[in-house]
Amino acid sequence: MMKRTLLIAAAILGLSAPAFAAGETPVPPQLSWSFQGPFGTFDRAQLQRGFKVYREVCASCHGLSYIAFRNLAEPGGPEFSEAQVRALAAEYQIQDGPNEAGDMFERPGRPADRFPSPFPNENAAAAANGGKAPPDLSLIAKARTFERGFPWWITDVFRQYSENGADYLVALLNGYVEPPAGTEVPAGGHWNAYYPGHIIAMPKPVSDGQVEYPRNEAGQPQAPETVEQYARDVTAFLVWTAEPHLEARKRLGFQVMLFLIVLAGLLYFTKKKIWARVGGEVEGHATPPMTHNP
Amino acid sequence: MAETTTHVAEPTRRDFLFIATGAAAAVGAATLVWPFVQSLAPDAATVAAGAPVEVDLTPIAEGQIVKVFWRGKLIFIRHRTAAEIAAAQDVNVATLRDPETDADRVKADHAQWLVVYGNCTHLGCVPLGNAGEYNGWFCPCHGSVFDTSGRVRAGPAPINLPIPPYTFASDTQIIIGQEATA
Amino acid sequence: MSQHSTTYVPKSAFGKWFESRLPIAGLVHSSFIAFPVPRNLTYFWTFGAILVFMLVAQILTGVFLAMYYTPNAALAFQSVEHIMRDVNYGWLIRYLHANGASMFFIAVYVHIFRNFYYGSYKAPREVLYILGVIIFLLMMATAFMGYVLPWGQMSFWGATVITNLFSAVPVVGETIVSYLWGGYSVGNPTLNRFFSLHYLLPFMIVGVVILHVWALHVPGQNNPTGIPIKSGKDAVPFTPYATIKDVFAVVVFMIFFAYWVFYIPNYLGHADNYIPANPAVTPAHIVPEWYFLPFYAILRAIPDKLGGVIAMIAAILIWCLMPWLDTSKVRSTAYRPLYKQFFWLFVVVCLLLGWLGSRPAEGWYVIMSQICTAYYFAHFLIVLPVLGFVERPLPLPNSILESVMGVQKGGAGLPSGANAEPQTKG
Numbered sequence: 001m002m003k004r005t006l007l008i009a010a011a012i013l014g015l016s017a018p019a020f021a022a023g024e025t026p027v028p029p030q031l032s033w034s035f036q037g038p039f040g041t042f043d044r045a046q047l048q049r050g051f052k053v054y055r056e057v058c059a060s061c062h063g064l065s066y067i068a069f070r071n072l073a074e075p076g077g078p079e080f081s082e083a084q085v086r087a088l089a090a091e092y093q094i095q096d097g098p099n100e101a102g103d104m105f106e107r108p109g110r111p112a113d114r115f116p117s118p119f120p121n122e123n124a125a126a127a128a129n130g131g132k133a134p135p136d137l138s139l140i141a142k143a144r145t146f147e148r149g150f151p152w153w154i155t156d157v158f159r160q161y162s163e164n165g166a167d168y169l170v171a172l173l174n175g176y177v178e179p180p181a182g183t184e185v186p187a188g189g190h191w192n193a194y195y196p197g198h199i200i201a202m203p204k205p206v207s208d209g210q211v212e213y214p215r216n217e218a219g220q221p222q223a224p225e226t227v228e229q230y231a232r233d234v235t236a237f238l239v240w241t242a243e244p245h246l247e248a249r250k251r252l253g254f255q256v257m258l259f260l261i262v263l264a265g266l267l268y269f270t271k272k273k274i275w276a277r278v279g280g281e282v283e284g285h286a287t288p289p290m291t292h293n294p
Numbered sequence: 295m296a297e298t299t300t301h302v303a304e305p306t307r308r309d310f311l312f313i314a315t316g317a318a319a320a321v322g323a324a325t326l327v328w329p330f331v332q333s334l335a336p337d338a339a340t341v342a343a344g345a346p347v348e349v350d351l352t353p354i355a356e357g358q359i360v361k362v363f364w365r366g367k368l369i370f371i372r373h374r375t376a377a378e379i380a381a382a383q384d385v386n387v388a389t390l391r392d393p394e395t396d397a398d399r400v401k402a403d404h405a406q407w408l409v410v411y412g413n414c415t416h417l418g419c420v421p422l423g424n425a426g427e428y429n430g431w432f433c434p435c436h437g438s439v440f441d442t443s444g445r446v447r448a449g450p451a452p453i454n455l456p457i458p459p460y461t462f463a464s465d466t467q468i469i470i471g472q473e474a475t476a
Numbered sequence: 477m478s479q480h481s482t483t484y485v486p487k488s489a490f491g492k493w494f495e496s497r498l499p500i501a502g503l504v505h506s507s508f509i510a511f512p513v514p515r516n517l518t519y520f521w522t523f524g525a526i527l528v529f530m531l532v533a534q535i536l537t538g539v540f541l542a543m544y545y546t547p548n549a550a551l552a553f554q555s556v557e558h559i560m561r562d563v564n565y566g567w568l569i570r571y572l573h574a575n576g577a578s579m580f581f582i583a584v585y586v587h588i589f590r591n592f593y594y595g596s597y598k599a600p601r602e603v604l605y606i607l608g609v610i611i612f613l614l615m616m617a618t619a620f621m622g623y624v625l626p627w628g629q630m631s632f633w634g635a636t637v638i639t640n641l642f643s644a645v646p647v648v649g650e651t652i653v654s655y656l657w658g659g660y661s662v663g664n665p666t667l668n669r670f671f672s673l674h675y676l677l678p679f680m681i682v683g684v685v686i687l688h689v690w691a692l693h694v695p696g697q698n699n700p701t702g703i704p705i706k707s708g709k710d711a712v713p714f715t716p717y718a719t720i721k722d723v724f725a726v727v728v729f730m731i732f733f734a735y736w737v738f739y740i741p742n743y744l745g746h747a748d749n750y751i752p753a754n755p756a757v758t759p760a761h762i763v764p765e766w767y768f769l770p771f772y773a774i775l776r777a778i779p780d781k782l783g784g785v786i787a788m789i790a791a792i793l794i795w796c797l798m799p800w801l802d803t804s805k806v807r808s809t810a811y812r813p814l815y816k817q818f819f820w821l822f823v824v825v826c827l828l829l830g831w832l833g834s835r836p837a838e839g840w841y842v843i844m845s846q847i848c849t850a851y852y853f854a855h856f857l858i859v860l861p862v863l864g865f866v867e868r869p870l871p872l873p874n875s876i877l878e879s880v881m882g883v884q885k886g887g888a889g890l891p892s893g894a895n896a897e898p899q900t901k902g
Contacts, residue, residue, distance in 0.1 A: 038739055066554075066557050066561065071561075135751070138557075139557070139750040139751075142742060142747060142750040143747050143748070143750035143751045144747055145747035156740075156743070157740065157743065160739045160740050161740075162739075162740050162742060162743060165747065196760070242750070244561055245560075245561075245567045248567075249567060249568070249571075249738055249741070250738065250739070252568070252738065253734065253737070253738025253739060254738075256734050256738065257731065257734055257735070257738070260727060260730055260731045260734060261731060263727055264724065264727045264728050264731060267720070267723060267724040267727055268724055270720060270724075271720045271721055271724050274716050274717065274720050275717060275720075275721075278515070278712055278717065281721075282515060282516050282880040283516055283517070283518045283519075283700070283880070284516060284518050284700045284810075284880065285516065285700045285701045285808070285810050285873070285879045285880065286873065286879045286880065331655070334655045334656075334658055334669070335654065335655050335658070336654055336657070336658055336659045336660060336665075337658065337665070340658070340659045340660070340663075340665070344660065361756055363755070363756075365659075365660035365661070366659055366660050366661040366663050366755070367660050367661050368661075368755060368756060413636075413661075416640075416781060417636070417637040417640040417641065418636040418637060418639075418640040419633065419636070419637065419758040419762065420756065420757065420758040434758060434760055434761070435637065435758060435761075435762050436776060436837045437836070437837055437838055450776075450779060450780075450781060450784070450837075451781075452780075452781045
């Protein structure tokens, strides 16, 4: 009976989950990332390129309000030099004050300042962008996800898949394709293959060759200057802004796991030794029906 | 003998004393609870922030739904098209879960303006405008469907989207939070 | 074999002086050192210790988070990001606390289902068991209010949906809700009072846990055979035998815990909660935390608002009646072949309800929720009472020792008759 119930349950789960996962929007393809898995780290060059894409493309509309300039020099991130960060910060004008006269004033940025937002407030952002404010990007890689359906949500636990946000962002940035014939795209909307509901307010943000990448000795760009590559680089950068301590977390995690496993091993043998005093550990019950004592 | 007399004579007086003392203490305890319970209610500043708000209707195009806040609550102001008004009026009211005619839900001579609270009467989510079977609202949380008069037509919501108190100051301006004085 | 004294005798002069004024060492000795423990307990019995560890861990991490967290609607989200980014090891403490809630519930569900399987709720442990249900209710309230504190989209809308449940109460519902909110909608006063209560309730849980442990030490622990300790040979002293086993189990559980914290810390959360609360936009799917999903499915299975709320509350309160609904004379499901099948069916139904709670409330999902909800209640109201009469249990062993070792074998335990459990209808 129990087996039958399990079978029925499995059949129901198996049947309905894919139907749901198929849904309307396709599931973004899974990419391979340097920061995946228990020993993952960020690719510094990629984060630096990603920052360049953010700055030259995204920053005109999207804020990065939880990030300070100093973060760009901190370990585990793009690791720009202190001097680079100071120079970068000074390029921005930051509102400060009030001064002795009681007025607010602008001054060049310092490393401790946060990135100034492109709009003074959300209403201004919405007004300037056809009624929908562009979201702040600091946390976007953790604030977006997609449903993978059964049984992937179980296997994801074991393979530590937590890059759904990143995969979605890359898919979205590459998702500006021609709408299927006969689809009506409302004014102010744009067709995107991966955006839930397909009609997104953001126009295609970047095109091939738009951002110039650092050159190597041969004068060739460090990475292809394509939308595909821009999307990956800026996404990696945004994963870092969302989770700036990712590297520290995984490093500490390995040490903690190692310690706990050794401790558990020691405890296991200590326990065996202690229980040996009473003739060893016995658990549970004999498998019934047992031979009954008259 | 004397002891017996005392035993008989005293009880009523002593019982009364016990009851009176106990009752006084209970009243005191209940009174003490009162200010603590009342402190949980909306405070004076919150109540004051609920003063009426004026909304200018001129920028709201036909077919458009605008969201405003009053007392921290979301309110939809919907400029209904002729087709939407007709759809709202052409309903057998007796078949509705919460029977109300469309005329009861708008102000006289202002049938194009529908003003309703913007939280689903089921569990408070914000329904999506121009969606659902009746093209009124559709709640994404638990699937309640509202028509172009904000009346519940399907799903778990028990009652229609309530109408906040409001009045027309002029043909292009309403005051939310204030009932007509006339 | 060493002598296990059952009474505590202070050795030092200070010990004697202190013990005659506050006999706490004697209490600890009798409860956690000399206390007789059935020798056949499995690892399912270590979850009590794991839960104590989780409670302490949650309180500790929570106290440190509260040093940086700001319970204000305008600042809460920012203060959590400040903890995650700038506070030294803030990310660790917050991930421990957030994932700790899930670990706490995993452990408590194992604990509860162990109790269901081995009939631990039956006489003479009814009060012990009902105290456990109270702890579970307090945990749910604490977890719910804690989830509101980061003030993300799911915090805000979860709070809105759950507090609106009270509006289903006839007549006074709307008033109750405005008293919960401290306003006309979920807002700053709501966040503030939730923080206050989220800080208070764990200490109330500590209080009920003390009663729970106290009530455990009166009849003693149940065991896989369900039959009481009959002689000293059936038991071993709590320390060191149960202590070392508990410590080992806690450390193994910590490995499991650490895996989530360090490698997939956001897996059990919702992406929407990294978007600041916005009262004008509802997330596409409002889903509670996984540990509430079965009850959420029951809520949505009933098409009537008040009915749904009543069913959801009844789904937990019905647990309190189990000691009387279960008419079987045998405790342990190991000796109940028929009930064993119903038990596993019940487990499957609970898991299904959990999965259904995460699905949108439409079409097939609603019908399945309704079937599962009906079975959930039938398990308590029909299966438990009827099975006690129709089932023929397997013969019980004469003693724990006989069950696990055969009659004559076996090492030293407690002196005989050390702490026989009161005889019950079993």
